[in-house]
Amino acid sequence: MDTDSYLLEVRDVVAETADASSIVFDVPVDVAGAFASTPGQFLTLAVPSARTGLVARCYSISTPPGEPLTVTVKRTPDGYASNWLNDNLRPGDTVRVLPPSGIFSPKDWSADLLLFAGGSGITPIMSIVRTALAEHSARVVLFYANRDETSVIFASALAELAAAHPDRLQVIHWLESVQGLPSEAQLGGFAAAYSTWTSFCCGPAPFMKAVSTALRALDFPRERRHQEKFVSLGGNPFGDVEEVLAAQATLASVDDADEAEDAAPVGPSGPVKVEIELDGEEHVFDDWQPGTKLLEFLESKGIKAPYSCREGECSACAVRLISGEVRMLHNDVLEQEDLDEGLRLGCQSVPATEDPVKVSYR
Structure with missing residues (x-):
């Protein structure tokens, strides 16, 4: 899985309060484009874990575009990742990071x-x-x-x-x-x-x-x-990076219980036509297969659609459903008002009927 994660060096760690620190990253010039952000977005950090290699957590960017890339992390009671970051990170350390994501940003800056x-x-x-x-x-x-x-x-x-x-x-x-x-x-x-x-x-x-x-x-x-709204991510959006591979080797003898399978999916009997608006471009395909998540389908077509957690636990992959029907396999972040507006999670959406689907990434 190509997740486009990057190892960034920590430039500084600034104590903001007794239980919150700002982590300042150095972004190499050759990947600066990947880390261009809009105000209100977040980064997904890979926090080292002895058992799994890493755990993924989302932290908001506290600096405006053009200033050093910074996230601010406050300790939470019994929060493994937030406490680890505050206790252990020092200048010169490296952290695996996904590029900025999220839609919590003003569209009309003229509004009060x-x-x-x-x-x-x-x-x-x-x-x-x-x-x-x-x-x-x-x-x-x-x-x-x-x-x-x-x-x-x-x-x-x-x-x-x-x-x-x-x-x-x-x-x-x-x-x-x-x-x-x-x-x-x-x-x-x-x-x-x-x-x-x-x-x-x-x-x-x-x-x-x-x-x-x-x-x-x-x-x-x-x-x-x-x-x-943030939910602690349960999955691994970073793919088979070196930290995870090392942990898998260590835990090769440990059996993990399989999750119960969902009931047989309900949906179209054959491929569905889908039209996607993304970054000012329009893509049309007629082979979106039943049961295939929209994000995975777009990745198979070489399209870099936004995402972070891949688990339906953040809003980085949100799309607006313009026509047709999709079914989300999991959703921990969109509320009923969001659904009524047509918002859906691209990482969890599969075709629901044989009707053509049109979506727009906001």
């Missing part, structure tokens, strides 16, 4: 931005804030919730940005230690003054749910409500 961040959810939001202020003219309001003052990531950087752009950036800090957890009513009361702005939200699941409920109650349309 209402941003919500909870804890380490500030990471992609920070990239968006800095890009908006440096390259565009829209106003930005950030509601940033944390446990207490010591847990505020980027506190100094945000204060400096607010001081440099007093007419464009407003940062509202909410501390659980002082005010308790923000309620839906409080979030709604705050957001009511910005009902025509475009919102982006990232943070713990209860926080994002409260924000989403509050914005829906204010009749924010779906196209102006964006959320970033």
Whole structure:
């Protein structure tokens, strides 16, 4: 499997708080194009594991395009990868990385931005804030919730940005230690003054749910409500890289239980015609086989479609279904509103009927 992963050298590790660090990578000139990103995207890192060779985890890029590629990692209770990265990485180390992925990025930078961040959810939001202020003219309001003052990531950087752009950036800090957890009513009361702005939200699941409920109650349309959701990846998107091969050799005598097979798939009896819009180009094929995932089919045609986890656990491969029907074998990230909008996961979508299918990568 060609996953286009790269070994990047760690340039620096910066302690942001007692339990969060920013990891700065050096990107060689010859692969710089692969690591061009848009604000709000994430990297998938291969974290060493004694048993499996590696575990894959997604971490948001905290710097805007044009600055050193950086992800910020906060420790999570009992989180193997986040604790390993904070405890072990040093300048000069190398990490296997997949290129930037994700769709949590403004499409219209002229729109005023209402941003919500909870804890380490500030990471992609920070990239968006800095890009908006440096390259565009829209106003930005950030509601940033944390446990207490010591847990505020980027506190100094945000204060400096607010001081440099007093007419464009407003940062509202909410501390659980002082005010308790923000309620839906409080979030709604705050957001009511910005009902025509475009919102982006990232943070713990209860926080994002409260924000989403509050914005829906204010009749924010779906196209102006964006959320970033991460699930710990269970699979290996890196393929048979050296770390995995070494672990497989070590564990050759260990038997792993097979997962129960799914019921016989329901779908077309023969190949289906599919039309794909990707990076401004249109591709048409008439031999998409039943049971073959869209991502795998495109890869067999030599088309580099976006993906990260390959397991239906992130949104990097999301497509918009324009016509026809597909069935997703697994989905841990798209909510009903996303499905109603036509979003599907390319890594998990197979033809559902014999009707032609048309999809567009956003």
